[in-house]
Amino acid sequence: MRRGLMGWNAEELPKAALEARIARLRGAMQRNGFDAALFYTNLVQPSAVTWLTGFTPYWSDGMLLLPKDGAPVFATALSKRVANWIRTTDTLSEIVNTPKPGAAVGKRIADAGCKRVGVLEYDALPAGLFDEIAGAAPAVELADISDVFADTRRLIDDAERALISRADQLATSALDQIDVNGATDAGVVAGLVEKHARLGGAEEAYIAVAADLDADRRLVRVSGTLPLAGRFAVRASVAYKGAWVRRIRSFARDEAAQRVYAAAEAWLAQVASSIEGGRPLEMQLAAHLKTLPGASLRASMAESSIGGYPLAAVSDTPPAGSFLVLTLALSLGGIPWVGAAPVFVGG
């Protein structure tokens, strides 16, 4: 459940930026024959609604209706008393507090005479909400709008770039707190990193640790006592005002691995700053790997925000102007290394 800093301010996320996003999406909706669009949100799938309105739920769920014109309508089972708080983070939408958010938006689209309405991630829509919508708007055709949304949302604007950069500063600074020689317990390290990120104003911080990189490079959310081996890795997944990044850093106590890890970190920074749009990521990675001595790729993952999830795995060719989180696992002359960094795709 979200319990970090949540709030909206005009300097970080100008209303004009939100209005421009909505206008872009409405253009795409019109081109694709949608009279309106519906977006489900909860704290696990908040990102589409956050991108459109600035609002992220800390609890419960709701549905955003984006009509073809006029203000968006946010219907939620959160109580009327919480509406004042919602208003502090969503200054655009009409807020409807109702035990049946699906019925509320269903009635709106039926009353507006909508014929075809797009639903983000339609197959995954909770059945209870679907039943409410279909019950209130039986004549309206509901169709998946995920691809149309992803194409529009993929290109980030200046406001989002700044929020992502702030989230990255928090993650990087939190990982900087780790003293490789003093760290002995994974739970203490996780607590230290999380505390630093939250003290900096993180909305959320998920910290995961691979306590013994030589034995297992998988990272787990650690709490309690778990001894750290000579080589370990820490992942900080950090959100700031709805913008998410991941950073992974590998740590070693032995000098040989420290040198290797320092080179890998510098290499990753260089890779992250040089990914170009319009070219397959795999090809670009393969070319970069040749520049890191002794490196062989064990696993890779690219994530981006294209729907309800803050970060979801993507495998397509990234467009210029988009954002990725790149996670890599390498063997560096037999030494295991994992790293992750945000990427603003250039070109």
Next chain:
Amino acid sequence: MSVFTDRRARLLQEMAGEGLDVLLLYGNAWQNDYLRYATDFGILEGQALAIVREDGIALYVDSAIEADRAALECTGIEVVHAADLLDEVDKALNRLSNRRIGTAPARLIPRKLAARAKDLNLGDRTSFLDRLLMGKLASEVDAIRRACKVADEGYAVFRDAARPGRADYELIAEAEAFFRSKGVDDNFQIIGVGGPEVRGMAPPSGKKLKRGDMVTTELTPCVDGYYAQICRTLVIGEPTAEQNKAFALYREAMEAGIAAVRDGVTAADIARAENEIFRREGLGDYVTDQYTRVRGHGVGLFADTKPHILEDVTTRIDAGMTLIVHPNTYHPVVGYLVLGDVVAVTKEGCEVFTATPRELFGQPA
């Protein structure tokens, strides 16, 4: 046996008693109690579905990093990384034709799967799971007792962190760091800072604490999957006579509610006992939904589980249930005020697990 082993054995036994061959359970980081009951997985990112059968449990997770974690943390469970979650589970359900399949929570089952209810013989069995979630095994009650101890300790950390000039989110950061070192893998927490203008609690907004502020919080750490909650109010500086007077009323209401808890009463009986104290003082308006949500609720694998303690909820309270009794509401003179303790229902009454004193704490200003 671990609490999870106990729980799984009970689930399979009760499924047989209900004539259920299979359960399809949904979970995410918000609503994870149904899924966790059967798998013990505390999901953070993405979504998961579990297929529970007598001969095994399969957990389908759509996030690669969560699948890695589940594979390490969940013993005796088949973990499947399903990038296309619905497609994979759909295929798995196809292999279970002619079985009686129950779903929970039915409201959150993805539409694509729910649409196949007829041909897959799916039926809503949310209430069956709700019964198991509410009526705890002895080992579950013990787990909640342990969680309450951590909640008490966490509140002490929170209280120590409350100083003039600090931002509300910094207090939560201190508590979270403590929780990570104590094996707490999740926490639900909201906060209120100020005076009569404060109408409720919400996530931190960056408000800085100052002398005279009341700081309310509902702190809900999760230990081994079980959430325990504590609600307390502190004042930056010495509490005023008005604040002390208001707090005494809330303490009396909470203690009246706790005194009403025993096997065989209803949730409404507990709520009524709390609310009568407010009505006696002419504050009856402030126990309506204009000012407050619930007068307590169940605690367990979800931070806000059934039954909700309200005057219109007739759910029977049974021995083995665990509840928080909290008469949290707005007070017209001093603002929103909270106080709540966790109890375990017994045949004769209840055992109070929360040990933090029932005080309006004054923090040095």
